[in-house]
Amino acid sequence: NAGVTQTPKFRVLKTGQSMTLLCAQDMNHEYMYWYRQDPGMGLRLIHYSVGEGTTAKGEVPDGYNVSRLKKQNFLLGLESAAPSQTSVYFCASSRAGTGVSYEQYFGPGTRLTVT
Amino acid sequence: AQSVTQPDIHITVSEGASLELRCNYSYGATPYLFWYVQSPGQGLQLLLKYFSGDTLVQGIKGFEAEFKRSQSSFNLRKPSVHWSDAAEYFCAVGGSNYQLIWGAGTKLIIKP
Numbered sequence: 001n002a003g004v005t006q007t008p009k010f011r012v013l014k015t016g017q018s019m020t021l022l023c024a025q026d027m028n029h030e031y032m033y034w035y036r037q038d039p040g041m042g043l044r045l046i047h048y049s050v051g052e053g054t055t056a057k058g059e060v061p062d063g064y065n066v067s068r069l070k071k072q073n074f075l076l077g078l079e080s081a082a083p084s085q086t087s088v089y090f091c092a093s094s095r096a097g098t099g100v101s102y103e104q105y106f107g108p109g110t111r112l113t114v115t
Numbered sequence: 116a117q118s119v120t121q122p123d124i125h126i127t128v129s130e131g132a133s134l135e136l137r138c139n140y141s142y143g144a145t146p147y148l149f150w151y152v153q154s155p156g157q158g159l160q161l162l163l164k165y166f167s168g169d170t171l172v173q174g175i176k177g178f179e180a181e182f183k184r185s186q187s188s189f190n191l192r193k194p195s196v197h198w199s200d201a202a203e204y205f206c207a208v209g210g211s212n213y214q215l216i217w218g219a220g221t222k223l224i225i226k227p
Contacts, residue, residue, distance in 0.1 A: 040124075042217045058214065099147050
């Protein structure tokens, strides 16, 4: 049982390049989330999904797109990377249900640098 | 608006000493409250949670937290810290649309 995995672990992009971050979970969780973490700012929600084929915007969605074609996978795309998107990105998943949906399981993170 | 405040950005504690990390929240209804821990270079891990009932909740790694409705607080405690407790600790409250509202985090530094 691997839990939540993220690919890649590290990436350096030039401004304007695109990339996709992959998140996979093997816990059969309904809900999945993408966060970014910046020093002194805690965690900020980018997008989330409450089920296969469904996505919604979080607090900081601009410049990102997501897809949830399969229940176990949640992809985060950057179409045209900007230096402001330099951050550590975390994926998380949780079960559906009152209260338990907040018990999130996190991946190890992807450190992205945009130059 | 819902919010979570962790007033201490950094806390330094000697190994073996007791620890209390503060968390205050703003939420209209009875909150779902959480503490998560992030070790250096790692993702976050759930330490403990409060949904209802007993206001003193026990978590993993010897941590506990107490919900005080009158003070809108959910402070994290440990009677004796170990060097391995050095990490960043995040308080969170369950908000609308399945989202967690996060505090900014408190970095715990352990002095040998």
